[in-house]
Amino acid sequence: MEEQKTGQTSAKKSMIEPTRYNLDSRFRFRCHKGVKCFTLCCRGINIILPPYDIIRIKNRLKVSSEEFLQKYTRLDFLGHTQLPVITLKMLDVEDGRCPFVTPDGCTIYSDRPSTCRYYPIGMTTCKEQSKEGVREEDFYLMVRENHCLGFQEDKEWTIEEWRKDQGVDIYDEMNRGWMEIILRKKSYGPTAELSKGALQMFFMVYSDIDKFRQFVFESSFLEKYDISNETRAKIESDELELMKFGFDWLKSALFGAEAVKLKDEVLQAKVREMREKAGQAASKATP
Numbered sequence: 001m002e003e004q005k006t007g008q009t010s011a012k013k014s015m016i017e018p019t020r021y022n023l024d025s026r027f028r029f030r031c032h033k034g035v036k037c038f039t040l041c042c043r044g045i046n047i048i049l050p051p052y053d054i055i056r057i058k059n060r061l062k063v064s065s066e067e068f069l070q071k072y073t074r075l076d077f078l079g080h081t082q083l084p085v086i087t088l089k090m091l092d093v094e095d096g097r098c099p100f101v102t103p104d105g106c107t108i109y110s111d112r113p114s115t116c117r118y119y120p121i122g123m124t125t126c127k128e129q130s131k132e133g134v135r136e137e138d139f140y141l142m143v144r145e146n147h148c149l150g151f152q153e154d155k156e157w158t159i160e161e162w163r164k165d166q167g168v169d170i171y172d173e174m175n176r177g178w179m180e181i182i183l184r185k186k187s188y189g190p191t192a193e194l195s196k197g198a199l200q201m202f203f204m205v206y207s208d209i210d211k212f213r214q215f216v217f218e219s220s221f222l223e224k225y226d227i228s229n230e231t232r233a234k235i236e237s238d239e240l241e242l243m244k245f246g247f248d249w250l251k252s253a254l255f256g257a258e259a260v261k262l263k264d265e266v267l268q269a270k271v272r273e274m275r276e277k278a279g280q281a282a283s284k285a286t287p
Protein backbone atom coordinates (compact mmCIF):
# COMPACT_ATOMS: atom_id res chain seq x y z
CA MET A 1 0.00 0.00 0.00
CA GLU A 2 1.32 3.45 -0.91
CA GLU A 3 0.41 6.83 0.37
CA GLN A 4 0.85 10.38 -0.77
CA LYS A 5 -0.01 13.02 1.76
CA THR A 6 -1.03 16.61 1.33
CA GLY A 7 -0.75 18.60 4.51
CA GLN A 8 1.50 20.88 6.43
CA THR A 9 3.72 19.65 9.18
CA SER A 10 4.75 21.88 11.99
CA ALA A 11 7.66 22.10 14.36
CA LYS A 12 5.12 23.00 17.04
CA LYS A 13 3.31 20.33 19.01
CA SER A 14 0.64 18.76 16.86
CA MET A 15 -1.38 15.63 16.71
CA ILE A 16 -2.62 13.82 13.68
CA GLU A 17 -5.73 11.99 14.82
CA PRO A 18 -5.56 8.26 14.15
CA THR A 19 -8.96 8.46 12.45
CA ARG A 20 -9.80 8.21 8.79
CA TYR A 21 -12.21 10.90 7.66
CA ASN A 22 -14.24 10.74 4.45
CA LEU A 23 -16.10 13.45 2.53
CA ASP A 24 -19.20 13.12 4.74
CA SER A 25 -17.33 13.22 8.07
CA ARG A 26 -18.15 16.23 10.23
CA PHE A 27 -15.86 18.45 12.30
CA ARG A 28 -16.10 21.72 14.21
CA PHE A 29 -13.74 24.46 13.15
CA ARG A 30 -13.60 28.12 12.25
CA CYS A 31 -10.64 30.34 11.51
CA HIS A 32 -11.05 34.11 11.46
CA LYS A 33 -9.22 37.28 12.35
CA GLY A 34 -10.78 37.39 15.81
CA VAL A 35 -9.16 34.17 17.11
CA LYS A 36 -6.33 34.71 19.61
CA CYS A 37 -4.07 32.39 17.62
CA PHE A 38 -4.54 34.29 14.35
CA THR A 39 -1.56 33.56 12.01
CA LEU A 40 0.24 31.38 14.59
CA CYS A 41 -0.09 28.46 12.18
CA CYS A 42 1.90 30.35 9.51
CA ARG A 43 5.22 29.78 11.28
CA GLY A 44 7.75 26.97 11.48
CA ILE A 45 5.96 24.82 8.95
CA ASN A 46 6.91 22.65 6.03
CA ILE A 47 4.74 23.42 3.01
CA ILE A 48 5.35 21.38 -0.13
CA LEU A 49 4.46 23.28 -3.28
CA PRO A 50 3.04 21.18 -6.12
CA PRO A 51 3.36 22.57 -9.70
CA TYR A 52 0.00 24.35 -9.88
CA ASP A 53 0.65 26.05 -6.53
CA ILE A 54 3.98 27.36 -7.86
CA ILE A 55 2.33 28.75 -10.98
CA ARG A 56 -0.46 30.44 -8.99
CA ILE A 57 1.95 32.13 -6.58
CA LYS A 58 4.57 33.24 -9.13
CA ASN A 59 1.77 34.75 -11.25
CA ARG A 60 0.30 36.43 -8.17
CA LEU A 61 3.71 37.95 -7.42
CA LYS A 62 4.23 38.77 -11.12
CA VAL A 63 7.68 37.17 -11.18
CA SER A 64 9.24 34.47 -13.35
CA SER A 65 9.31 30.86 -12.12
CA GLU A 66 13.08 31.19 -11.67
CA GLU A 67 12.82 34.32 -9.54
CA PHE A 68 10.09 32.77 -7.41
CA LEU A 69 12.12 29.59 -6.88
CA GLN A 70 15.23 31.53 -5.91
CA LYS A 71 13.59 33.99 -3.53
CA TYR A 72 10.88 31.98 -1.84
CA THR A 73 11.62 28.28 -1.93
CA ARG A 74 13.94 25.50 -0.84
CA LEU A 75 14.78 22.25 -2.55
CA ASP A 76 14.10 19.04 -0.68
CA PHE A 77 13.62 15.38 -1.54
CA LEU A 78 10.47 13.35 -1.18
CA GLY A 79 11.10 10.48 1.20
CA HIS A 80 12.84 7.56 -0.51
CA THR A 81 11.63 8.48 -3.98
CA GLN A 82 14.78 10.43 -4.93
CA LEU A 83 12.37 12.97 -6.45
CA PRO A 84 12.98 16.66 -5.76
CA VAL A 85 10.27 18.72 -4.08
CA ILE A 86 9.98 22.45 -3.65
CA THR A 87 8.99 23.79 -0.23
CA LEU A 88 8.15 27.32 0.82
CA LYS A 89 11.17 28.92 2.52
CA MET A 90 10.25 30.20 5.96
CA LEU A 91 12.09 33.32 7.15
CA ASP A 92 14.81 33.19 9.82
CA VAL A 93 12.81 35.54 12.07
CA GLU A 94 9.77 35.34 14.35
CA ASP A 95 9.78 31.54 14.80
CA GLY A 96 10.38 31.00 11.12
CA ARG A 97 7.38 32.85 9.79
CA CYS A 98 6.08 32.43 6.28
CA PRO A 99 7.27 35.24 3.96
CA PHE A 100 3.64 35.99 3.10
CA VAL A 101 2.19 36.40 6.57
CA THR A 102 1.47 39.79 8.15
CA PRO A 103 -0.48 40.70 11.31
CA ASP A 104 -3.49 41.14 9.01
CA GLY A 105 -3.19 37.64 7.56
CA CYS A 106 -1.94 36.07 4.36
CA THR A 107 -0.95 38.54 1.64
CA ILE A 108 -1.47 35.96 -1.11
CA TYR A 109 -4.67 34.55 0.39
CA SER A 110 -6.61 33.94 -2.84
CA ASP A 111 -3.54 32.16 -4.28
CA ARG A 112 -2.35 30.45 -1.08
CA PRO A 113 -0.94 26.92 -1.44
CA SER A 114 -3.23 23.90 -1.36
CA THR A 115 -1.71 22.81 1.96
CA CYS A 116 -2.84 26.07 3.58
CA ARG A 117 -6.30 25.61 2.07
CA TYR A 118 -6.67 22.08 3.42
CA TYR A 119 -5.46 22.92 6.94
CA PRO A 120 -6.42 21.54 9.50
CA ILE A 121 -7.11 18.61 7.21
CA GLY A 122 -4.55 16.50 5.43
CA MET A 123 -5.43 14.37 2.43
CA THR A 124 -3.91 10.97 1.79
CA THR A 125 -4.16 8.91 -1.36
CA CYS A 126 -3.86 5.19 -0.93
CA LYS A 127 -3.00 2.94 -3.82
CA GLU A 128 -3.64 -0.76 -3.31
CA GLN A 129 -2.74 -3.59 -5.63
CA SER A 130 -5.32 -6.37 -5.63
CA LYS A 131 -6.28 -9.22 -7.97
CA GLU A 132 -8.71 -6.86 -9.69
CA GLY A 133 -5.97 -4.30 -10.38
CA VAL A 134 -4.81 -1.07 -8.78
CA ARG A 135 -7.34 0.77 -6.62
CA GLU A 136 -6.86 4.36 -5.47
CA GLU A 137 -8.68 5.85 -2.53
CA ASP A 138 -8.54 9.31 -0.99
CA PHE A 139 -9.14 9.80 2.69
CA TYR A 140 -8.56 12.60 5.15
CA LEU A 141 -6.78 13.12 8.45
CA MET A 142 -7.31 15.82 11.07
CA VAL A 143 -4.32 17.77 12.35
CA ARG A 144 -4.93 19.15 15.84
CA GLU A 145 -2.20 21.56 16.90
CA ASN A 146 -2.16 22.75 20.49
CA HIS A 147 -2.03 26.40 19.55
CA CYS A 148 -4.97 26.22 17.14
CA LEU A 149 -8.14 27.53 18.78
CA GLY A 150 -10.25 27.10 15.66
CA PHE A 151 -11.55 23.77 16.99
CA GLN A 152 -13.24 25.63 19.86
CA GLU A 153 -15.42 27.66 17.50
CA ASP A 154 -19.02 26.70 16.83
CA LYS A 155 -19.07 26.25 13.04
CA GLU A 156 -19.58 22.69 11.80
CA TRP A 157 -18.59 21.37 8.37
CA THR A 158 -18.41 18.15 6.43
CA ILE A 159 -15.04 17.59 4.80
CA GLU A 160 -16.75 18.09 1.45
CA GLU A 161 -18.13 21.49 2.53
CA TRP A 162 -14.70 22.50 3.82
CA ARG A 163 -13.04 21.52 0.54
CA LYS A 164 -15.59 23.61 -1.39
CA ASP A 165 -15.24 26.59 0.93
CA GLN A 166 -11.45 26.53 0.65
CA GLY A 167 -11.38 26.01 -3.12
CA VAL A 168 -9.14 22.94 -3.12
CA ASP A 169 -10.84 21.10 -6.01
CA ILE A 170 -9.06 23.02 -8.76
CA TYR A 171 -5.71 22.47 -7.00
CA ASP A 172 -6.28 18.71 -6.75
CA GLU A 173 -7.39 18.54 -10.36
CA MET A 174 -4.43 20.53 -11.67
CA ASN A 175 -1.86 18.67 -9.57
CA ARG A 176 -3.26 15.20 -10.30
CA GLY A 177 -0.81 14.40 -13.12
CA TRP A 178 2.14 15.29 -10.87
CA MET A 179 0.77 13.13 -8.05
CA GLU A 180 0.37 10.22 -10.46
CA ILE A 181 4.02 10.48 -11.47
CA ILE A 182 5.11 10.45 -7.82
CA LEU A 183 2.91 7.47 -7.00
CA ARG A 184 4.19 5.61 -10.07
CA LYS A 185 7.80 6.27 -9.05
CA LYS A 186 7.04 5.12 -5.49
CA SER A 187 5.45 1.92 -6.75
CA TYR A 188 8.78 0.96 -8.36
CA GLY A 189 10.42 1.01 -4.92
CA PRO A 190 13.43 2.96 -3.63
CA THR A 191 15.95 0.93 -5.62
CA ALA A 192 14.51 1.86 -9.03
CA GLU A 193 16.62 4.92 -9.79
CA LEU A 194 15.88 7.53 -12.43
CA SER A 195 18.79 8.78 -14.53
CA LYS A 196 20.17 12.27 -13.97
CA GLY A 197 18.56 13.38 -17.24
CA ALA A 198 15.17 11.99 -16.19
CA LEU A 199 15.37 13.80 -12.85
CA GLN A 200 16.22 17.06 -14.64
CA MET A 201 13.20 16.61 -16.92
CA PHE A 202 10.97 15.95 -13.92
CA PHE A 203 12.30 18.99 -12.09
CA MET A 204 11.88 21.31 -15.08
CA VAL A 205 8.23 20.37 -15.70
CA TYR A 206 7.44 20.40 -12.00
CA SER A 207 9.03 23.65 -10.95
CA ASP A 208 9.79 25.91 -13.90
CA ILE A 209 7.03 26.29 -16.48
CA ASP A 210 8.95 29.14 -18.16
CA LYS A 211 11.95 26.89 -18.79
CA PHE A 212 9.69 24.06 -20.00
CA ARG A 213 8.03 26.46 -22.46
CA GLN A 214 11.46 27.41 -23.81
CA PHE A 215 12.40 23.74 -24.05
CA VAL A 216 9.25 22.86 -26.02
CA PHE A 217 9.20 25.85 -28.38
CA GLU A 218 12.86 26.79 -28.75
CA SER A 219 14.54 23.39 -29.12
CA SER A 220 14.08 20.49 -31.56
CA PHE A 221 11.30 19.11 -29.31
CA LEU A 222 8.45 19.77 -31.77
CA GLU A 223 10.45 18.17 -34.61
CA LYS A 224 10.82 14.98 -32.58
CA TYR A 225 7.36 14.49 -31.09
CA ASP A 226 4.10 13.75 -32.84
CA ILE A 227 1.97 16.64 -31.61
CA SER A 228 -1.24 17.76 -33.31
CA ASN A 229 -1.72 21.38 -34.38
CA GLU A 230 -4.60 21.61 -31.94
CA THR A 231 -2.44 20.53 -28.96
CA ARG A 232 0.35 22.80 -30.10
CA ALA A 233 -1.97 25.82 -30.23
CA LYS A 234 -3.38 24.96 -26.80
CA ILE A 235 -0.04 24.58 -25.05
CA GLU A 236 1.33 27.68 -26.75
CA SER A 237 -1.45 29.93 -25.49
CA ASP A 238 -2.29 28.40 -22.10
CA GLU A 239 0.25 27.92 -19.32
CA LEU A 240 -1.89 25.35 -17.50
CA GLU A 241 -2.42 23.29 -20.64
CA LEU A 242 1.37 23.36 -21.07
CA MET A 243 1.78 22.12 -17.49
CA LYS A 244 -0.67 19.23 -18.03
CA PHE A 245 1.05 18.38 -21.32
CA GLY A 246 4.33 18.30 -19.37
CA PHE A 247 2.92 15.66 -17.02
CA ASP A 248 1.83 13.54 -20.00
CA TRP A 249 5.25 13.91 -21.60
CA LEU A 250 6.96 12.87 -18.36
CA LYS A 251 4.72 9.80 -18.03
CA SER A 252 5.67 8.82 -21.58
CA ALA A 253 9.38 9.59 -21.30
CA LEU A 254 9.87 8.11 -17.80
CA PHE A 255 7.41 5.23 -17.72
CA GLY A 256 6.63 4.42 -21.37
CA ALA A 257 3.04 5.71 -21.34
CA GLU A 258 1.53 6.39 -24.77
CA ALA A 259 0.35 9.95 -24.15
CA VAL A 260 3.11 11.83 -26.05
CA LYS A 261 4.76 9.82 -28.80
CA LEU A 262 7.94 10.32 -30.76
CA LYS A 263 7.44 10.69 -34.52
CA ASP A 264 7.77 7.37 -36.36
CA GLU A 265 10.94 8.38 -38.23
CA VAL A 266 12.60 9.54 -34.97
CA LEU A 267 11.65 6.30 -33.26
CA GLN A 268 12.99 4.22 -36.17
CA ALA A 269 16.26 6.17 -36.14
CA LYS A 270 16.59 5.54 -32.38
CA VAL A 271 15.95 1.81 -32.85
CA ARG A 272 18.60 1.67 -35.64
CA GLU A 273 21.07 3.52 -33.42
CA MET A 274 20.45 1.13 -30.52
CA ARG A 275 20.87 -1.89 -32.78
CA GLU A 276 24.15 -0.52 -34.14
CA LYS A 277 25.44 0.12 -30.63
CA ALA A 278 24.42 -3.39 -29.52
CA GLY A 279 26.17 -4.84 -32.62
CA GLN A 280 29.37 -2.89 -31.89
CA ALA A 281 29.32 -4.00 -28.26
CA ALA A 282 28.84 -7.63 -29.30
CA SER A 283 31.72 -7.53 -31.81
CA LYS A 284 34.02 -5.93 -29.21
CA ALA A 285 33.14 -8.69 -26.75
CA THR A 286 33.86 -11.47 -29.31
CA PRO A 287 37.42 -12.77 -28.74
Ligand code: SF4
Pocket residue numbers: 030031032035036037038039040041042119147148149150151
Ligand atom coordinates in the same frame (compact mmCIF):
# COMPACT_ATOMS: atom_id res chain seq x y z
S1 SF4 B 1 -7.53 29.10 14.27
FE1 SF4 B 1 -5.98 27.62 13.71
S2 SF4 B 1 -5.87 27.89 11.49
FE2 SF4 B 1 -6.85 29.73 12.30
S3 SF4 B 1 -5.20 31.18 12.68
FE3 SF4 B 1 -5.53 30.06 14.59
S4 SF4 B 1 -3.98 28.43 14.42
FE4 SF4 B 1 -4.28 29.20 12.39
Ligand code: SF4
Pocket residue numbers: 041042043098099100101102105106107108109112113116
Ligand atom coordinates in the same frame (compact mmCIF):
# COMPACT_ATOMS: atom_id res chain seq x y z
S1 SF4 C 1 1.00 31.09 2.36
FE1 SF4 C 1 -0.43 32.35 3.54
S2 SF4 C 1 -1.75 30.89 4.59
FE2 SF4 C 1 0.05 29.76 3.90
S3 SF4 C 1 1.49 29.77 5.60
FE3 SF4 C 1 1.97 31.53 4.31
S4 SF4 C 1 0.80 33.24 5.15
FE4 SF4 C 1 -0.07 31.36 6.00
